[in-house]
Amino acid sequence: MHQLPVAAMAVALSEVVGVTAAEVDVAGESDGHRDRAAAVLCDRMGLAGDLALAWDVRVAPRVEPAPPPEGEVALRLAARLxxxxxxxxDGVRPSxxxxxxxxxxxTRARVLDGGWTGTVARSSVDAVEGAVAQLPWARVERIVEVRQDG
Incomplete structure (x- = not known):
């Protein structure tokens, strides 16, 4: 997995959500200025380990039509990037x-929390149910998760 430039993230999010890139605000944890009125706000956090970035994306309720479900958004972002x-x-263990x-x-994936390296969260992709070229080190196996409330 690799780091992505902020501009590439903004363009990809704008295409998936259906707004202009100027309506997308992408910022890291140390960026001071935010456009809180943006149609799409994306907090970007660098990670250590198998994953390079964590994104927290919020789309304003005024955006019409509403963006697709999270799974479809992930597929579209993966293709564009x-x-x-x-x-x-949903509804299962955090991993x-x-x-x-x-x-x-x-495909299903199991992500394990690896603690912190200094001020950066570390994670690893332990397994996937189907081979993923971008995660060649992950074991391919059936992933059975149990509900947290059980």
Missing amino acids: GTAALHPA ACWAATPDGIR
Whole structure:
């Protein structure tokens, strides 16, 4: 996985959400100025380990039509940016994710928290259910997750 320039992130998000790149505000944890009125706000956090970036994206309710569901957004971002995009799986352990690939495949992935390296969060992709070219070190195996409330 690799770092992406802020401008590339803004353009990709604008295309997926259906707004102009000027309506997307992407900022890192140390960036001071934010356009809080932007149609799309994206907080970007660098990571250590197998994943390069974590994104927290919020789309203003005024954006019409509403953006697609998170899984579709991940697939579109992966295709536009040429890298895998992971997003959480609903209703299961925090380690359970979906990996979307540039070629349009979605597969389960297990992401493990590796603590911190200085001020940077470390994570590892332990396993995937289907091979992901951008995650060649991840074991390919069936991933069974148990609900947290059980």
